[in-house]
Every structure is written in C-alpha cells, then in structure tokens.
Amino acid sequence: MTEGADPIVIDEWRRVSPLSIAATSARDLVKGLLPAAFVLFGAARSENFAAAWIVFPVLLAILGLQLGVAWLQWSRQRYRIGANDVRLEQGVLSRSARSVPYDRIQDVSLEQKLLPRLLGLVEVRFETGAGGKEELRLAYVPEAEGERLREVVRSLVEHAEEPVATMDGEMAEEARPTPAESGSTLFAMGPRRLFIYGLFSFSLVIFAVILGAAQQFDFLFDFWGWADDFVEDERYRGAAEALAGYSLAAQVAAALYAVLTVIVVGMASGVAQVFVRDWGFLLERTAKGFRRRRGLLTKTDVVMPVHRVQALVVSTGWLRRRFGWHGLSFISLAQDSGKSDHEVAPFAKMLEIAPIAVEAGFALPDQDVRWWRPAPAYYFVRGLAVTLFVFVLLQIAVIVAAAEGARIWPLLLLIVPVAAWQAVRRWYLWRVERHALDATQVLSKRGWLSPRLQIASRVKLHSAAITQGPLGRWLGYCDLKLGLAGGTMAFHGLRRQDAYALRAEVLKSIVAADLGSLPR
Amino acid sequence: MHDDLIDPVPDIDPEPLTQLSPSYRTMMRVQGVLATLPLLVAGGVLALAGDIPAWVPGIAVLLVALVLIAYLPMKRWRHRGYHMAADRLRVVRGVMFHSDSVVPFNRVQHLDVEQGPLERAFGIARLILHTAGTHGSSVVLPGLDHAVAVDMREEIRAHVRREML
Numbered sequence: 172m173t174e175g176a177d178p179i180v181i182d183e184w185r186r187v188s189p190l191s192i193a194a195t196s197a198r199d200l201v202k203g204l205l206p207a208a209f210v211l212f213g214a215a216r217s218e219n220f221a222a223a224w225i226v227f228p229v230l231l232a233i234l235g236l237q238l239g240v241a242w243l244q245w246s247r248q249r250y251r252i253g254a255n256d257v258r259l260e261q262g263v264l265s266r267s268a269r270s271v272p273y274d275r276i277q278d279v280s281l282e283q284k285l286l287p288r289l290l291g292l293v294e295v296r297f298e299t300g301a302g303g304k305e306e307l308r309l310a311y312v313p314e315a316e317g318e319r320l321r322e323v324v325r326s327l328v329e330h331a332e333e334p335v336a337t338m339d340g341e342m343a344e345e346a347r348p349t350p351a352e353s354g355s356t357l358f359a360m361g362p363r364r365l366f367i368y369g370l371f372s373f374s375l376v377i378f379a380v381i382l383g384a385a386q387q388f389d390f391l392f393d394f395w396g397w398a399d400d401f402v403e404d405e406r407y408r409g410a411a412e413a414l415a416g417y418s419l420a421a422q423v424a425a426a427l428y429a430v431l432t433v434i435v436v437g438m439a440s441g442v443a444q445v446f447v448r449d450w451g452f453l454l455e456r457t458a459k460g461f462r463r464r465r466g467l468l469t470k471t472d473v474v475m476p477v478h479r480v481q482a483l484v485v486s487t488g489w490l491r492r493r494f495g496w497h498g499l500s501f502i503s504l505a506q507d508s509g510k511s512d513h514e515v516a517p518f519a520k521m522l523e524i525a526p527i528a529v530e531a532g533f534a535l536p537d538q539d540v541r542w543w544r545p546a547p548a549y550y551f552v553r554g555l556a557v558t559l560f561v562f563v564l565l566q567i568a569v570i571v572a573a574a575e576g577a578r579i580w581p582l583l584l585l586i587v588p589v590a591a592w593q594a595v596r597r598w599y600l601w602r603v604e605r606h607a608l609d610a611t612q613v614l615s616k617r618g619w620l621s622p623r624l625q626i627a628s629r630v631k632l633h634s635a636a637i638t639q640g641p642l643g644r645w646l647g648y649c650d651l652k653l654g655l656a657g658g659t660m661a662f663h664g665l666r667r668q669d670a671y672a673l674r675a676e677v678l679k680s681i682v683a684a685d686l687g688s689l690p691r
Numbered sequence: 692m693h694d695d696l697i698d699p700v701p702d703i704d705p706e707p708l709t710q711l712s713p714s715y716r717t718m719m720r721v722q723g724v725l726a727t728l729p730l731l732v733a734g735g736v737l738a739l740a741g742d743i744p745a746w747v748p749g750i751a752v753l754l755v756a757l758v759l760i761a762y763l764p765m766k767r768w769r770h771r772g773y774h775m776a777a778d779r780l781r782v783v784r785g786v787m788f789h790s791d792s793v794v795p796f797n798r799v800q801h802l803d804v805e806q807g808p809l810e811r812a813f814g815i816a817r818l819i820l821h822t823a824g825t826h827g828s829s830v831v832l833p834g835l836d837h838a839v840a841v842d843m844r845e846e847i848r849a850h851v852r853r854e855m856l
Binding site for chain 1 (some may be wrong): 721778779785788789790791792793794795797798799800801802803804805806807808811820822823828830841846848849851
C-alpha cells in the first residue's frame with residue numbers, strides 16, 4: 172500500500188486505509204463472534220455430540236460475512252478535504268453526506284486504540300466544540316496521513332479565520348466594558364450565611380443514609396433481623412398498646428415530639444450537607460472569567476469564561492422566598508463537569524445577585540420591562556385536563572367498588588375541591604407567569620410557589636421553533652422553543668401572534684450578530 | 692395539482708412556503724403499503740380461519756390501507772414545506788401537531804444530507820442542519836430532491852461565515 176506517501180490534494184475524494192477493514196472487523200468480531208462462539212459451543216456440547224462439526228462452518232460464515240460487510244462499508248465510504256469544508260460520505264443502503272465547514276472546526280485530534288496502533292492506523296476526529304463531541308471521524312487512516320491531515324486542516328482552519336482578525340481586535344476592546352481587576356470578589360458565603368442556607372435546605376436524606384448504613388454494617392448490628400422480630404413477634408403491638416395507654420394530651424405531645432424531631436433532623440442534615448458542599452464559597456471575577464471555589468472535603472475550583480455564559484437562572488424556594496433569599500446560576504456550555512447549570516450564588520439577596528448578573532453581561536428586569544402574558548386558554552385547558560383525569564379515576568374507583576358491592580358514590584364529590592384547587596392554581600399561574608423581550612435579552616418567569624426567572628442573551632440563541640397541538644390550534648395558543656447552547660428556553664401557551672412576533676424579533680438579533688463576532 | 696406555494700399562516704408569517712418533492716408523497720405511499728402488508732397477512736389469516744365472516748377483516752384492512760396509503764401521505768405532504776430566505780431556513784410540518792422551526796444560517800455548525808434505501812429509490816434526500824447546543828439542536832428537512840438538497844447545503848455552507856477567535 173502506498174497510501175502513506177501520497178500528498179493530500181484539496182477537493183480530491185479519498186478513502187480511509189483498507190487496513191481499517193481488518194481493524195473494524197476485528198473490533199466487531201470481539202464483540203459479536205466470541206459470544207456467538209460460546210453459545211454455539213455450549214449448544215453443541217449440551218446436545219448430541221454429532222452436531223458439533225457444524226460450529227466451525229457457522230463461525231467461518233459469520234467471519235466471512237463480517238469481512239464482507241466491512242469491505243462494503245469501506246468501499247462506500249469516502250472523504251474529501253475541500254476548499255471550504257471537510258466532507259464524509261458513507262453508507263451502503265442508507266447514504267449520509269456530512270459537511271463540516273472549516274469555520275466551525277475547533278480542533279483536529281488523533282486517537283489510537285490498541286489494535287489500530289498495531290496496524291499503524293489512527294483515528295482522526297474533527298471537533299466543532301459544540302458540547303465537546305466530535306462531529307466527524309475518520310476511522311482509520313495511516314499514522315503519517317493522519318498527521319498530515321491534521322496539519323493541512325489546521326492550516327486551512329487558520330486560513331479561514333484570517334479575514335476577521337482585524338475585526339476581532341475591535342470586538343475584543345468593545346466587548347469588555349468593565350475590565351474588572353483580576354481576582355475581585357463577587358460573592359462569598361461565610362459560616363453564618365451557610366448556616367441559614369442549611370436551615371432552608373431541609374432534607375430527609377439523612378434517613379436514607381441511616382437505612383443504607385444499617386444495611387452496609389449489618390454485620391455489626393442486626394438491624395433487619397431486629398425489624399423482622401419487631402413485626403413477626405408482634406412487638407410493635409406492645410409499642411402501640413403503650414401508646415394507646417397514654418392520655419390524649421400525652422398522645423398529642425408524642426406526635427408533636429415526633430414531628431419536631433423530623434424537622435430538627437431534617438434541618439440539621441440540610442446544614443451538614445450545605446457545609447460540606449459549600450464551605451468557603453467564593454466567587455471571583457478574574458481576568459479569565461468567573462472563578463468559583465467551594466467545598467469542605469472535596470474542594471472544587473471552576474473557571475467559567477464570561478462569554479461562555481449563555482443564560483442566567485434566578486431560582487428560589489417557597490419558604491426562603493418569603494425571607495428574600497434567591498439563588499443564581501449560569502447556563503453555559505459545560506466543559507468542567509457534566510452539568511450545564513453552574514451555581515454562582517446559591518443563596519443570596521437580590522441586591523447581591525444583580526451585580527453578578529451585570530458582570531456576566533446581563534441585566535435583571537426593572538420596572539420598565541414590558542411583560543407579556545401567555546394565553547388564558549392554555550391555563551384553562553391544563554386545569555380542565557387535570558380535573559377530568561381525576562374525575563375519570565374517581566369514576567373507575569366507584570364502578571369497581573360497585574361491582575364489589577360497595578357503594579361509595581359520594582367519593583365523586585371529591586371532584587369539587589379538586590376543580591376548585593385547579594381553578595385557583597391555574598388562575599394564579601396565569602397571573603404570575605410572563606415573559607419579556609428587551610434590547611439584548613429574552614426573559615421568562617415561570618412557576619407558582621417558587622418562581623424561576625430565566626434570562627438569555629438574544630444573540631446567543633441558535634434557533635427558534637413554534638409548536639402547536641390540536642387544542643392549541645383550536646384555541647389559538649402555541650409553544651415557542653428557543654435553542655440555546657447548553658439547553659433550551661421554552662415558553663408554553665403563548666398567544667399565536669405573540670409567539671410569531673417574539674420569534675421575528677429574536678431572529679432579527681440572531682441574524683445580525685454572526686457567531687464569528689461573538690467571543691467563544 | 693396544487694400550486695407550487697402554500698400558505699398556512701397568512702396573517703402572521705406571509706412568506707410563501709416551498710412544497711416538497713412530489714416523489715416524497717409517493718414514497719410515503721409506498722411506506723403506507725409496507726405498513727399495511729403485515730395487516731393484510733393478519734387479515735387473510737383471520738378470514739381463512741373462518742371464525743368470523745371474511746368481509747370483517749377485509750373492510751378493516753381496507754380502511755386502514757385507505758388512511759395509510761391515500762389519505763395521510765397527501766395530508767402530510769400538503770402540511771409540510773420550507774422557506775429558504777437569504778439568511779435563514781424555515782421548516783414547517785405537522786398535521787395534528789404543527790411545528791414551525793427557523794434556523795439562521797450563521798448558527799449552523801455542520802450539515803448532513805442523508806438518504807435511506809427508499810429515499811434513494813425515489814431520488815430524494817433529507818437535509819439536516821445542526822446547531823450548537825444540547826437539546827433540539829438539529830432541524831431535519833425531509834423530502835427534497837437529492838440535487839435540491841445538495842444545492843441547499845452548498846448555499847447554506849457558503850453562508851457559514853468566517854468565525855472563531
């Protein structure tokens with residue numbers, strides 16, 4: 172084979188190394204043939220021995236088929252390093268042709284697993300940096316060719332960037348209105364704040380932990396054995412009798428005591444959890460971006476570049492909200508952990524959150540924002556749907572009971588409080604849920620007891636889709652989904668004209684700002 | 692035969708939509724036939740078994756076939772369309788559940804043109820636009836003539852501007 176030596180010609184269709192047939196077959200054989208061999212041998216041995224001879228032809232046939240398929244796939248696959256993009260065409264029955272423009276390629280990486288390495292092959296991956304997954308891979312090319320591919324494509328990628336080089340300089344200066352001195356603290360939580368945060372983070376996880384521990388260490392004390400005895404020997408009856416023997420006041424006191432214990436334990440475990448996770452919480456603005464450090468046992472240190480922040484989420488809890496506590500997190504393209512949600516101020520007053528938002532290039536909504544409301548029909552339909560569902564369930568219960576001879580039709584009256592509850596809830600939601608559009612951002616406020624405010628930058632959105640079910644079409648409401656790197660921002664139950672107007676506005680700013688002019 | 696252009700939301704988005712290739716409708720009919728085949732077999736077995744009158748499964752299969760082969764492909768095809776503007780692609784689809792997506796070209800990360808076996812037989816293809824992001828990050832436009840799909844890909848690719856720092 173001479174493929175190691177021929178130079179890479181632009182716009183010329185090429186094939187991956189024929190040796191990849193061997194490499195991919197071997198890889199698939201390990202996955203497919205070995206189990207098949209075990210099954211066949213097992214079957215041959217368990218039945219009469221005469222059938223054993225068939226095992227080898229069958230295995231050979233599988234091997235041949237595998238090689239044939241691999242060859243076919245190889246022969247139907249080709250790639251091209253073009254003037255503007257990398258192309259890959261493949262598929263025997265189905266055909267797929269992928270085009271990755273150089274302007275989007277972030278990196279070209281080479282990877283060698285054991286078997287390809289023995290054959291002197293390498294896998295080339297072209298990454299566009301969208302969520303860190305590779306968008307195009309060539310498996311496999313000879314090592315030397317892989318190196319050259321990487322060089323050629325890298326130089327082409329750099330070449331593709333040149334025209335913006337001057338513009339970038341301007342953009343960079345513009346895009347930094349507040350060159351914050353490195354390492355200025357934006358937000359920190361001391362032990363006192365953590366303690367309050369912990370009180371609000373009521374958690375019953377500790378009970379699960381205790382049960383789990385009981386299971387883990389049952390060699391030390393026989394918890395389940397004891398629990399079994401408690402039930403089997405009817406010891407619980409003793410406990411119940413003891414309880415029944417108490418006076419009413421004592422019973423109430425006992426119940427209160429139990430509830431209080433659960434609350435205290437829940438709060439204590441909340442505090443413990445918060446202390447372990449958020450000890451020494453410190454958010455700083457450094458030259459590289461936001462830097463967050465926290466943790467008692469495992470310390471984490473995360474740096475998020477400012478321009479990677481796609482959207483903000485301000486959330487709260489039903490109780491902490493009454494005391495003015497909120498949490499701020501960033502939605503960004505995840506690069507550090509698996510999560511795209513980064514807490515930057517988990518427990519703070521709005522006055523503390525606002526400056527952080529400003530630092531990230533966002534602004535919290537003020538009085539001037541013009542809020543839009545979803546369509547009332549949407550809430551009506553949702554409330555009605557839940558009510559009907561409950562009603563059907565009640566009907567079924569009544570009918571089943573009637574078949575058994577029991578008459579429990581008054582159960583149907585339960586629908587009245589359910590309907591009332593739904594009416595109040597949906598009406599309230601319709602009152603508080605809203606969205607808005609200002610010069611640079613899209614805002615959305617959702618939720619009842621613990622409302623959630625989401626703010627996305629208009630120019631950082633990627634797509635906009637409007638969807639409508641049959642009911643929505645009849646009653647004139649729809650959903651608007653805005654594509655966001657690291658998530659979506661969805662508005663449910665918008666009036667149709669609002670959704671289209673909103674989308675038109677958002678698209679205007681997306682089209683005006685090219686991805687290239689945004690720092691990434 | 693319809694006009695080349697359809698207009699599902701006249702009051703809001705006035706831009707006319709381009710209809711998909713007529714071969715796509717034919718292909719959906721073939722898919723309908725393929726979906727009916729197992730039913731036909733089952734109906735035949737039921738009829739031969741003789742427990743019920745032969746016309747009962749016959750009528751049922753006929754009705755399903757009418758819906759799958761005659762009605763749905765036509766309806767679906769008529770509700771689908773796209774609009775290729777200078778800077779964005781709009782894809783509209785859905786009979787019961789309507790969806791209307793727009794992807795601006797300058798947000799496209801990479802492009803696919805795909806063909807399944809049936810699509811190859813009818814010379815049509817799917818154009819897929821991928822954008823950055825984790826959820827719903829690609830928009831699929833099925834039922835284009837292969838040549839049209841390739842041309843559209845070239846045009847969109849040319850729009851993917853110089854970028855990156």
